[in-house]
Amino acid sequence: MFSANAKSYRAVCLALALALSAGLAFQAQAADAKAGQVKAGMCVTCHGALGLSTMPNAPHLAGQPAIYIEEQLKQYRSGKRANEVMAVMAKPLTDKEIENLAAWYASIPIEVGQPR
Numbered sequence: 001m002f003s004a005n006a007k008s009y010r011a012v013c014l015a016l017a018l019a020l021s022a023g024l025a026f027q028a029q030a031a032d033a034k035a036g037q038v039k040a041g042m043c044v045t046c047h048g049a050l051g052l053s054t055m056p057n058a059p060h061l062a063g064q065p066a067i068y069i070e071e072q073l074k075q076y077r078s079g080k081r082a083n084e085v086m087a088v089m090a091k092p093l094t095d096k097e098i099e100n101l102a103a104w105y106a107s108i109p110i111e112v113g114q115p116r
């Protein structure tokens, strides 16, 4: 009886350890919005400190889904989406930096109201 319990105890411990290490691995890969915010220093002039654009021809980025921002940045980088300014901005970005930037802008809450 005791040995059966010890066995199941070991099984539970193993399961916990696996779950924990899977969680840590996930965390290590997850996008880092804080790092994205730092990187976004180079985007502030046009897209604003909180993703509300300060230039009339630059789109707002606050609250956009991360998957959308990521895709647009990759397309600017590859040239699939053509824009002179954004091509220059996106060219040096790594996949990780793009993920972090996307996580940062996606994490900014936005509010809308009824049209005036």
Ligand code: HEC
Residues within 6 Å of the ligand: 039, 040, 042, 043, 044, 045, 046, 047, 057, 058, 059, 060, 061, 069, 072, 073, 082, 083, 085, 086, 089, 090, 101
């Ligand atoms: C000099 C101004 C300027 C800077 C700096 C700049 N952008 Fe832009 N960004 C623009 C303009 C203008 C557009 C619209 C381009 C177009 O028509 O495709 C744009 C478009 C985008 C879009 C597409 C948004 C959408 O709704 O499709 C993303 C994403 C973006 N910028 C991210 C960034 C990031 C991240 C940075 C910093 C690494 C950055 N931009 C720096 C001017 C700028």
